[in-house]
Amino acid sequence: MAENTATISEVKEKEPLLSKKNRKLVTDPLDGNNPITVQVLGICSALAITAQMKPALVMGIAVIFVMCCSSVVTSLIRHTIPGSIRIVVQLAVVATFVIIVNEILLAFVYDVAKNLGAFIGLIITNCIVMGRLEAFAMGNKPWPSFLDAFGNALGYAVIILIVAFFRELLGAGSIFGIKVFEAIGFAYQGNGLMLLPAGASIVLGLLIWLQRSLNGYVEEA
Amino acid sequence: MAKKSNSYVLIYTIVLTIVCGSLLAITSEGLKPYKEANIAFDTKRNILSTVMDISGYSIRDLEALYQKTVVSTYLVNSKGEKVDKPFEQVKIDDEYRKSVEERILPVYELADPKKPGKTAYYVFPMWGFGLWDSIWGWVALEADFINIKGVVFAHKGETPGLGARIAEKDIQTRFTGKKIFDKEQLAVVQMQKGEGNDYTADAHKVDGMSGATITGQGLNKMLSEYFEAYLPFINGQKGGKVSLK
Numbered sequence: 001m002a003e004n005t006a007t008i009s010e011v012k013e014k015e016p017l018l019s020k021k022n023r024k025l026v027t028d029p030l031d032g033n034n035p036i037t038v039q040v041l042g043i044c045s046a047l048a049i050t051a052q053m054k055p056a057l058v059m060g061i062a063v064i065f066v067m068c069c070s071s072v073v074t075s076l077i078r079h080t081i082p083g084s085i086r087i088v089v090q091l092a093v094v095a096t097f098v099i100i101v102n103e104i105l106l107a108f109v110y111d112v113a114k115n116l117g118a119f120i121g122l123i124i125t126n127c128i129v130m131g132r133l134e135a136f137a138m139g140n141k142p143w144p145s146f147l148d149a150f151g152n153a154l155g156y157a158v159i160i161l162i163v164a165f166f167r168e169l170l171g172a173g174s175i176f177g178i179k180v181f182e183a184i185g186f187a188y189q190g191n192g193l194m195l196l197p198a199g200a201s202i203v204l205g206l207l208i209w210l211q212r213s214l215n216g217y218v219e220e221a
Numbered sequence: 222m223a224k225k226s227n228s229y230v231l232i233y234t235i236v237l238t239i240v241c242g243s244l245l246a247i248t249s250e251g252l253k254p255y256k257e258a259n260i261a262f263d264t265k266r267n268i269l270s271t272v273m274d275i276s277g278y279s280i281r282d283l284e285a286l287y288q289k290t291v292v293s294t295y296l297v298n299s300k301g302e303k304v305d306k307p308f309e310q311v312k313i314d315d316e317y318r319k320s321v322e323e324r325i326l327p328v329y330e331l332a333d334p335k336k337p338g339k340t341a342y343y344v345f346p347m348w349g350f351g352l353w354d355s356i357w358g359w360v361a362l363e364a365d366f367i368n369i370k371g372v373v374f375a376h377k378g379e380t381p382g383l384g385a386r387i388a389e390k391d392i393q394t395r396f397t398g399k400k401i402f403d404k405e406q407l408a409v410v411q412m413q414k415g416e417g418n419d420y421t422a423d424a425h426k427v428d429g430m431s432g433a434t435i436t437g438q439g440l441n442k443m444l445s446e447y448f449e450a451y452l453p454f455i456n457g458q459k460g461g462k463v464s465l466k
Binding site: 048049051052055080081082083084085088089092093095096099100103104106107108110114118171172192195196 | 224225229230233234237238241244245248249252255256259260263354375377378381382383431432
């Protein structure tokens with residue numbers, strides 16, 4: 001696949017920054033290899049913070065930041081990390097960036113940080129983050145690692161936003177806090193189930209079903 | 222040094238700890254003024270919104286409004302006596318960890334924005350525990366110390382869509398106009414179990430939150446506990462006429 005260089009790339013280099021292989025690192029997790037709907041990772045936070053769209057958006061951005069930074073750092077120091085403590089090292093890198101994100105949110109978007117509460121801290125436990133460090137960044141150069149992290153984090157963000165869209169719309173009758181049903185003059189009684197984690201499970205289950213039937217993906221027995 | 226040797230691992234761990242630790246310390250210290258300003262501003266905003274609608278105010282307008290509205294702030298102890306101590310030093314969450322008798326309680330006197338200078342409302346900050354973590358709030362009483370003008374509640378980690386609703390206007394407006402005294406006896410308004418019931422006839426009950434009974438119980442405990450603690454102060458203001466029972 002490597003010799004099959006990108007057609008849109010005009011830079012005549014050995015490995016253009018956005019070669020087909022590199023672009024695939026970003027696009028794959030958005031579709032056929034989505035961390036949530038295909039690999040079924042990061043489900044815990046996908047259930048927890050998707051009751052409304054605004055926290056889901058901030059969470060998505062926070063995860064993108066944490067994943068990109070920790071993947072690049074891990075990739076840069078990958079040759080120095082002793083194998084026996086590599087998980088601990090990855091954890092320390094991820095935790096550092098998560099706490100920095102939390103501090104930045106508290107300093108500059110206090111209301112959102114207040115809203116997300118403990119969930120920002122729990123990015124540390126998001127399986128996607130350490131999963132990509134262990135599976136990709138530990139064995140690849142910084143730039144591909146960055147793209148891989150960005151793609152996976154984006155795949156995560158897109159899915160939680162879709163889930164949050166349906167939960168907020170059906171549960172509270174609003175999108176980003178704007179009462180859409182009231183705005184079009186339709187009295188809508190919010191469905192409380194959609195605001196509970198059970199509602200997220202249902203939406204997520206339907207999404208996984210949709211994604212897999214479109215892609216024809218089946219679990220290997 | 223071999224990558225597998227114990228000393229390499231040990232030194233690696235130490236260096237990693239120092240690097241990560243310093244990064245976090247620098248971030249935390251560097252952003253401290255912003256964080257403290259946010260918390261102070263949030264408190265002012267919450268205190269103001271117990272007595273008036275502040276939506277649509279810009280940050281600068283709110284500061285000016287706060288200066289104009291807050292007549293005086295002071296501290297009282299559990300005997301109702303004023304405490305001579307810098308007001309900003311008293312943190313309500315630190316005081317919550319002390320026994321009820323030892324707590325120092327802040328009081329805010331607010332004026333009606335239309336009649337500046339004259340105390341019309343008393344705002345009492347409170348702290349408690351919900352289902353998962355801390356909850357807190359500010360309750361504004363009218364100058365008669367009976368009727369609730371308004372409340373603002375906040376929480377750290379209640380369930381979104383359930384207990385977290387205490388931070389929403391819909392829930393908070395249910396407390397407006399309710400009473401904390403029945404004649405001369407303290408009878409703090411309490412949130413009921415179940416939702417959708419009409420308590421407009423009962424000045425000591427508010428409709429509950431479906432699916433968040435424990436958060437509601439924490440809220441009730443916080444209200445009772447703090448009004449009992451503020452009772453000696455209120456008693457002093459009312460000329461010694463009110464009692465617990």
